[in-house]
Amino acid sequence: MGQKNGIEKTWWKESVVYQIYPRSYQDSNKDGIGDLQGIIKRLPYLQWLGVDVIWLSPIYKSPNDDNGYDISEYRDIMTEFGTMEDFDLLLTEAHKHDLKIMLDLVVNHSSDEHAWFVESRKSTDNPYRDYYIWREGKEGKEPNNWGGSFGGSAWKYDEATNMYFLHTFSPKQPDLNWDNPVLRDEVFKMMSWWLDKGVDGFRMDVINMISKVPGLPDGNQEGRLYGDFTPYVMNGPHVHEYLQEMNQKVLSKYDVITVGEAPAVTVEEAKQYVGFDSGELNMVFEFEHMCVDEGQYGKWTKLPLDLVKLKEILTKWQTGLDGIGWNSLYWNNHDQPRIVSRWGNDGEYHNKSAKMLGTCLHMMQGTPYIYQGEEIGMTNVDFTSIDQFRDIECLNQYDDFVNKIGMDKEEAFARIKKSSRDNARTPMQWDSSVNGGFSEGAPWIEVNPNYTDINVEAQKEDKNSILHFYKNLIKYRKDHEIVVYGSYELLLADDPNVFAYKRSLGEQTLYVLCNFTDQSVDVEIPGYEEDKNQLVIHNDTEWTKGTLRPYEARVYLV
Ligand code: TEU
Ligand code: CA
Numbered sequence: 001m002g003q004k005n006g007i008e009k010t011w012w013k014e015s016v017v018y019q020i021y022p023r024s025y026q027d028s029n030k031d032g033i034g035d036l037q038g039i040i041k042r043l044p045y046l047q048w049l050g051v052d053v054i055w056l057s058p059i060y061k062s063p064n065d066d067n068g069y070d071i072s073e074y075r076d077i078m079t080e081f082g083t084m085e086d087f088d089l090l091l092t093e094a095h096k097h098d099l100k101i102m103l104d105l106v107v108n109h110s111s112d113e114h115a116w117f118v119e120s121r122k123s124t125d126n127p128y129r130d131y132y133i134w135r136e137g138k139e140g141k142e143p144n145n146w147g148g149s150f151g152g153s154a155w156k157y158d159e160a161t162n163m164y165f166l167h168t169f170s171p172k173q174p175d176l177n178w179d180n181p182v183l184r185d186e187v188f189k190m191m192s193w194w195l196d197k198g199v200d201g202f203r204m205d206v207i208n209m210i211s212k213v214p215g216l217p218d219g220n221q222e223g224r225l226y227g228d229f230t231p232y233v234m235n236g237p238h239v240h241e242y243l244q245e246m247n248q249k250v251l252s253k254y255d256v257i258t259v260g261e262a263p264a265v266t267v268e269e270a271k272q273y274v275g276f277d278s279g280e281l282n283m284v285f286e287f288e289h290m291c292v293d294e295g296q297y298g299k300w301t302k303l304p305l306d307l308v309k310l311k312e313i314l315t316k317w318q319t320g321l322d323g324i325g326w327n328s329l330y331w332n333n334h335d336q337p338r339i340v341s342r343w344g345n346d347g348e349y350h351n352k353s354a355k356m357l358g359t360c361l362h363m364m365q366g367t368p369y370i371y372q373g374e375e376i377g378m379t380n381v382d383f384t385s386i387d388q389f390r391d392i393e394c395l396n397q398y399d400d401f402v403n404k405i406g407m408d409k410e411e412a413f414a415r416i417k418k419s420s421r422d423n424a425r426t427p428m429q430w431d432s433s434v435n436g437g438f439s440e441g442a443p444w445i446e447v448n449p450n451y452t453d454i455n456v457e458a459q460k461e462d463k464n465s466i467l468h469f470y471k472n473l474i475k476y477r478k479d480h481e482i483v484v485y486g487s488y489e490l491l492l493a494d495d496p497n498v499f500a501y502k503r504s505l506g507e508q509t510l511y512v513l514c515n516f517t518d519q520s521v522d523v524e525i526p527g528y529e530e531d532k533n534q535l536v537i538h539n540d541t542e543w544t545k546g547t548l549r550p551y552e553a554r555v556y557l558v
Helices: 036-041 043-049 084-096 115-120 181-197 239-249 267-274 307-321 350-362 392-405 409-419 456-461 466-479 481-485
Strands: 017-020 053-056 073-077 100-105 155-158 163-166 201-204 257-261 283-285 367-371 487-491 498-505 508-515 535-538 553-557
Touching: 036 043, 036 084, 043 466, 073 084, 073 181, 084 100, 100 257, 181 239, 239 267, 267 283, 267 307, 307 487, 307 498, 350 466, 350 508, 350 553, 392 409, 456 466, 466 481, 466 535, 481 498, 481 508
Parallel strands: 017 053, 017 367, 053 100, 100 201, 201 257, 257 283
Antiparallel strands: 155 163, 487 498, 498 508, 508 553, 535 553
């Protein structure tokens, strides 16, 4: 495909990815659970929207302790989602609609119900023993002080052999031992099996956690119930070696898209993961910008957005990887509360702020990811009772807050409500019929009651909707190489209200101006006189030179 701005042109750099959380997308058989046939039904919609790649959250056989992120059989389909025939049909139909399919690869851990683990726990000399991470207890206690990501210790005692196994997530998600070459080969064979079927790539779950520091030292426990494993688990000593091996043995043989989820990754570290010459991955999902509003209780504290800090972080990633590697661009996924409620406005300025956030993200350098419902501005949920929640992470956290930390119930509830992953997991809002058109049965998690106002059908008919605006953002990228390959420069770095940057490619310049507040603010772009004739993307009906109205977003092409 040649080069542009010193960057090799590839299809995945020019793509827009759309994430589906299958459990909540479309039910086809009235059991209240989204499924593969449901997704097939919605392929024409996705083609109409203009996205290129669908990332499916896990669809494999699973006991659903963590909604499919605990896999008990890597070559089979989750019973609730359908059969392998359904999957094969989905893949064929998707390709017919010019949509690629990217699977979620969850191989830092499996389910404790996976046959490997069932064997592994039987005896210390079982051939599968070394597929997992087993340790002796220390003076009758856990091998070290690490806490699991979903509460409690990261170790679980197993009677059969009087030893503990490591689980960095729930006790039903034992960590796989990547230091074992036999395990690595199993994973590589499984990946090739799916790629040979014709899938187009992988999103790799917490892939930067697969190599643990030998000795598994205690973590910092200051002000915490358990020790922090981060420095000993994230970006460990052999992670690049293992990813290069994966690339040589598997990925390099196919024309695929890859993105690795990488909590706590720095831009320096990312150069190794996604460097054009590294032979590892195409992109990572970094977490720095998503953690910008964290406080005392980590993600369970949501501070007001510090825009200057957010700009600093995203700019560091934009310029840090320019010409060296490739960025992923995201505001949302199945783990994050909804962006329009978080950094936009889900009341009076719902429409404008959702469009502004979309503009700000989609005009940067990198591959944009849209999470289901983001394209219609789906919001957080006004949960009123703890039994409306389903997610293991927030339920355990609520329990810890109330029973271990002694927080009062109202405060604990408020924290869960704001940050719970369930905000992202309520069913897709298709139309104003019962359950938003998601299911005629009782949904596994309640539909957000605002589906009567916010839904695909209504927005499809309204040219001024968030949905049409997103469709247009996607189209604009397709028609303008500057959006894909142009270099990025931050403008007005210290402005606390406006996110402004420019993109440059050859003779062309793109100016992007986004007001992140509900107030009118004055702006002056150094080196450019605002000119209405050059306005190519705009989320407002009025235009005043030098002043942005609440949540106004403008893009000028010069
Ligand atoms: O997430 C890993 C991760 O680091 C976090 O975002 C996590 O979801 C949690 O919110 C930490 O507070 C991945 C998946 O995206 C997530 O859905 C899974 O639960 C997790 O791995 C385990 O597979
Ligand atoms: Ca179903």
